[in-house]
Each structure stands twice: as C-alpha cells, then as structure tokens.
Amino acid sequence: MNTDLDNVIAAISDPTRRAIIGRLARGPARISDIAAPFPMSLTGVCKHVRVLERAGLVRRTREGRENTLELSAEPLREVARWILQYEGFWNTRLDRLEQFFTSKQEK
Numbered sequence: 001m002n003t004d005l006d007n008v009i010a011a012i013s014d015p016t017r018r019a020i021i022g023r024l025a026r027g028p029a030r031i032s033d034i035a036a037p038f039p040m041s042l043t044g045v046c047k048h049v050r051v052l053e054r055a056g057l058v059r060r061t062r063e064g065r066e067n068t069l070e071l072s073a074e075p076l077r078e079v080a081r082w083i084l085q086y087e088g089f090w091n092t093r094l095d096r097l098e099q100f101f102t103s104k105q106e107k
Contacts (some may be wrong), residue, residue: 008075011055024071
C-alpha cells in the first residue's frame with residue numbers, strides 16, 4: 001500500500017472524521033457549522049479537519065476569518081479501487097459457502 005492510501009485509510013478510520021466527510025458530501029460548509037453537532041471544542045474538530053486535509057479529503061478556503069470546507073472525494077475512489085481488488089476473493093469464498101450449505105441440505 002502506498003503512503004497516500006495509508007493516510008486516507010487512517011483518516012477515515014475515525015467516526016468523527018467519517019461524519020465530517022458525510023456532512024461535506026452534501027456540500028461545502030463553514031467549519032463552525034461542521035463543528036456544531038460534535039460534543040467537542042472547535043479546536044478538537046479543527047484537529048480532525050487537519051487530518052482530513054493531509055489525506056487530501058478536504059479542501060479549505062478562507063475569506064477573511066471565515067473558513068469553508070469542501071469534500072475532495074478522489075482519495076476515497078482510490079480506497080474503493082484497492083478494496084475492489086479483493087471482491088473476487090470474497091465472491092469465491094461466498095460461492096463455496098453456498099455450495100457447502102446446499103450440499104448439506106440435499107443430504
């Protein structure tokens with residue numbers, strides 16, 4: 001696995017960061033609006049946002065004192081591609097399991 005993919009997987013491993021991504025999937029938002037539903041300080045949310053930024057999942061724009069965040073979903077596509085490499089493996093395993101249970105029912 002490459003470092004970029006490692007950073008993205010590490011970033012999405014946290015439920016707070018996944019919730020931030022979910023919110024940003026609906027459209028850009030001010031960081032204060034992103035922080036509102038979380039039971040932590042704005043500083044705590046900003047730390048999560050920085051992790052997402054380092055992973056390339058979030059872009060920040062500043063206008064004066066206002067920070068707006070926007071989702072950059074391309075790194076998630078890379079994670080999906082990596083995961084899909086194993087789809088054949090799991091399909092084969094599930095097919096074998098189905099055959100096992102079918103043969104048990106026939107006996």
